[in-house]
Every structure is written in C-alpha cells, then in structure tokens.
Amino acid sequence: MQTLINNLKDNNLKVTPQRLIIYSYLYNNHIHPSAEIIYNNIKKQNPTISLATVYKTLKSLKDSGLIREINVGEDSFRYDAQVKPHIHIICKSCNKIIDYFPNEDFINKIQDEISNNTNCEIEQNQMYFYGLCDECCKKEPIF
Numbered sequence: 001m002q003t004l005i006n007n008l009k010d011n012n013l014k015v016t017p018q019r020l021i022i023y024s025y026l027y028n029n030h031i032h033p034s035a036e037i038i039y040n041n042i043k044k045q046n047p048t049i050s051l052a053t054v055y056k057t058l059k060s061l062k063d064s065g066l067i068r069e070i071n072v073g074e075d076s077f078r079y080d081a082q083v084k085p086h087i088h089i090i091c092k093s094c095n096k097i098i099d100y101f102p103n104e105d106f107i108n109k110i111q112d113e114i115s116n117n118t119n120c121e122i123e124q125n126q127m128y129f130y131g132l133c134d135e136c137c138k139k140e141p142i143f
C-alpha cells in the first residue's frame, strides 16, 4: 500500500481514499477491468463510491500516467495498472486480456525501426494480439 501512496504522491496526485481504493484494486487485479467492473467489485466494501467517482478517478490516474486505458473495440474502455511496456493478447472467445512481457529490447527495437523509417517520433505504443486463451483453446472443438 505504501508503494501506491508514493506513486500517487510522485505523480502530484493528492492521496484520497477513492484514489487509493481504485488504484489498489487495479494494481492487485490484473484482469484489465472496465469502469463498471471496478465499480461492481468495490462498491460492497465502499458503498459511498459512485460510478461517476470511478470514472473521474480513472481519468486522473490515467492522465498522470499511473494507469493505462485500453481500447479493445468494446463499448467501454478497460484499465491496466501495469505501465511497464507489454503486449496484450485478447481472447476472441471470452474477451480476457492477457499480459505478455517480452524481452526488454523487443518493443524498443520495433519502436526504433518505425521511427527510423517514418521520421516520426513515437511516444507510446499499444500492441494487441488476438486469438484464443489457453482455457478457451481446451474448450474449442478442433475440426
């Protein structure tokens, strides 16, 4: 919990109970939840938090760079407290998002190659791979 408090302070965010609850939920649950899922999971223990507060808090955490917003083509965004560069594998059957952390060089290399060949300055990247997760692979009939 102290790490989370320090992260908030280091990013000039006032440490409020709401921020701490939502940030620690994301930090401890690597399920890339949407705002609605976060709200549904924390409201029992925190009945004073509204969905609007969850949205507002997610926005401030995102703007400060503590969490990332992921768009997987659904109606709502998903959120990730893992900010170390990584790749997302999206299961097209159960919509689960799995983190994959490649070799440190891997993402840098791609980024360098792109910026060398386009003269663009790349600031950020998001990589998605689509397929079936291990659980769905087992369920899916093989023809």
Ligand SMILES: [Zn+2]
Binding pocket: 091, 092, 093, 094, 095, 096, 132, 133, 134, 135, 136, 137
């Ligand atoms: Zn799956």
Ligand SMILES: [Zn+2]
Binding pocket: 032, 080, 082, 086, 088, 098, 099
């Ligand atoms: Zn992730």
